[in-house]
Amino acid sequence: MARYLFFDITFCMKKTLLIILLLTLSYGQSKIITMNNDVVIISQDEVVVEVLGMVCSLCAYGLEKGLSDLDEINKKKYDNGIYIDINNQYIKISVLKNKSVDIDKVASVIRDSGFEANTVFELEDNKVVEYKLDKSNKMKPMNHDHNHDKDHNH
Amino acid sequence: MGKEIIRLFLITIFLSSHLFSHPVIFKGGKVFWVTQSLNYNDIRFGTSQTSNWLIGGRLLEDRNSNESFVLINNNYLLKRWNALNSQANIYLLSSVGINTKDNKEMGAFGIHGDWENRRYMAMQMMEYFSHNESWVSSTRLAISPYTVDYTKMSVWLIANYEVTYQDDEYSSTLIPVVRLFKGNYLVEFGKSKDNSFLSLMIHF
Numbered sequence: 001m002a003r004y005l006f007f008d009i010t011f012c013m014k015k016t017l018l019i020i021l022l023l024t025l026s027y028g029q030s031k032i033i034t035m036n037n038d039v040v041i042i043s044q045d046e047v048v049v050e051v052l053g054m055v056c057s058l059c060a061y062g063l064e065k066g067l068s069d070l071d072e073i074n075k076k077k078y079d080n081g082i083y084i085d086i087n088n089q090y091i092k093i094s095v096l097k098n099k100s101v102d103i104d105k106v107a108s109v110i111r112d113s114g115f116e117a118n119t120v121f122e123l124e125d126n127k128v129v130e131y132k133l134d135k136s137n138k139m140k141p142m143n144h145d146h147n148h149d150k151d152h153n154h
Numbered sequence: 155m156g157k158e159i160i161r162l163f164l165i166t167i168f169l170s171s172h173l174f175s176h177p178v179i180f181k182g183g184k185v186f187w188v189t190q191s192l193n194y195n196d197i198r199f200g201t202s203q204t205s206n207w208l209i210g211g212r213l214l215e216d217r218n219s220n221e222s223f224v225l226i227n228n229n230y231l232l233k234r235w236n237a238l239n240s241q242a243n244i245y246l247l248s249s250v251g252i253n254t255k256d257n258k259e260m261g262a263f264g265i266h267g268d269w270e271n272r273r274y275m276a277m278q279m280m281e282y283f284s285h286n287e288s289w290v291s292s293t294r295l296a297i298s299p300y301t302v303d304y305t306k307m308s309v310w311l312i313a314n315y316e317v318t319y320q321d322d323e324y325s326s327t328l329i330p331v332v333r334l335f336k337g338n339y340l341v342e343f344g345k346s347k348d349n350s351f352l353s354l355m356i357h358f
Contacts, residue, residue, distance in 0.1 A: 036238070053236025055270055057304045061338040061357055062180025084304040086272070089238055112181035112205045116236040 029126050038088040044123050045074065047093040047101055052116040054091075060084050062113040063091065067106065072099040103131055103139040176357075177229035177245045177266060178208045184358050185210070191351035193217055198227070206231040212249070223260065225251030240271040247281065260285035268294075272301045275310065288320035296333070307336040314344065 030043040035050060042048050054060050067073065068080035075081045077094035084091050095101050107117040120131040120139055131139040179185055179202045189196040194217060200210025212225040228248045235242040245266040252259050264281030275296040282289055296312040312331040317324060329351075331344040342353040 052238055053234070053241040055239065055241050055272055056335070057302075057306075057308060057337065058176065058335045058340055058357065059179075059241075060304060062183050065183070066180060079305075086304050087301060114178075114180055114205050114234065114236075118238075 029123065031123060031126070031128050033121055033128060035085075035090045036088045038085065038090070040088075040090065040092070042092075042121055042123055042128065044126070045095045045097055046123070047095060047103070047106065048090055048121040049093065049106060049110065049117050050090050050119040051110060052089070052118050054084075054086055054089055054115050057084075057086060059114060060086060063110060063115065066109040066113050067091070067093060070101060070105065070109070072096055072101045107133065107137075107139050177247060178202055178206060178231045179357055181205045185355065186358075187353065187355040189351055189353040191349060193349070200227060200229075212251070220255075222254040223251055224254055225249045225260075240269065242269040243267065247279075253285075258285070270296075273298050275312075286320060288318055290319075291317045294331075305337075307334055309334055 030041050033040050033042055033048065035048065040048055051063070054063070064079060064082045064084060067082050068075060072095050073081035074094040074096045078092065081094045082091060083094075093101065093106065103120050103122070106120065110117045117133065117139070122129055122131075128143075130142045132142055134140045176185070179200075181202055181204055184201045185199070185208070187196075187198040195215040196212070197214075198210060198212045200208045202208045208227070208229040210227045210229075212223075212227055214223040214225065216222070226249065230246045232244045232246055234244075243266075247262075247264040247266055249262040250259070251261075261284040262281055264279055266277070266279040268275065268277040270276070275294065275298075277292070277294040277296075279292040280289065281292075293315045294312055296310045298308060298310050300309070302308055310333040312333055314329045314331050315326065316329075317326045327346065327349075329344045329346045329349065331342055333340065333342045335341070338357040340353075340355040342351075342355075344351050
């Protein structure tokens with residue numbers, strides 16, 4: 001009996017937490033994406049990049065340094081505006097409010113740091129837009145229409 | 155004669171770039187590296203002009219003979235393969251310089267290949283040294299006992315095996331090495347029966 005009661009309480013708590021998470025995401029204009037084995041929350045002022053070859057923190061130091069030098073980066077969040085997850089091979093870039101970061105510039109800095117930007121995600125009008133490198137080494141949106149007012153660089 | 159051969163062998167070993175685990179770093183990045191052993195003091199500085207090319211200077215002091223070498227290093231990333239959770243590289247290496255005691259010139263040329271993921275690393279390098287006409291093969295196999303995130307300290311346990319071919323003779327040495335790194339700092343410590351060394355490196 002106690003076991004079922006415990007199960008019910010646990011189930012209710014999980015459900016409540018899920019509802020709180022969904023409410024928070026809808027209020028704060030955030031979305032959930034999956035990155036390799038991790039669930040990643042992407043918000044309106046962030047860019048998430050899957051980075052190939054990022055195998056050690058010593059190597060990834062240049063990545064943090066190069067990206068945090070970009071003008072549009074909100075250095076107050078994360079470490080100088082950059083969150084690096086080596087275990088799941090992605091980075092999060094915090095962008096200043098009402099600014100947008102040039103995705104091709106981000107890919108170029110990542111390349112100069114010795115790695116490869118495989119996929120880039122950003123939120124536009126609360127929709128996740130996914131970019132991939134094309135043959136001319138430019139990031140191209142995979143699921144994007146241009147029915148929005150936000151100024152961005154592509 | 156025997157001592158001279160040992161001395162030349164040790165010079166070859168320490169001129170070898172086997173400890174230089176990151177021959178080229180990020181564009182505009184700088185690297186400073188100090189190694190001290192029972193026999194040598196070695197100071198290096200380099201800057202990556204591009205993500206493919208690092209140029210730098212090096213001062214090497216032989217503590218036994220009081221000889222010093224001044225060298226210019228050029229490391230070039232020939233090819234890199236970036237994959238999910240792993241990276242492989244091929245580098246070309248060269249050093250030219252002089253012995254400050256007698257101004258005798260010397261040069262070293264080599265090729266370096268490596269592959270690593272979050273747990274394992276393999277490295278192979280071949281180098282030729284003009285001052286004593288020798289070849290050195292360096293092999294490193296390494297394992298990281300655990301994986302950590304970006305902000306924590308990484309630990310690598312490395313078996314470093316070197317074979318030198320000189321005057322139609324082979325000699326070899328095996329040095330167990332422990333590598334620790336956190337952020338932009340790296341420390342390496344190696345100890346064998348006959349030798350030991352400590353290296354400190356910083357990227358900035």
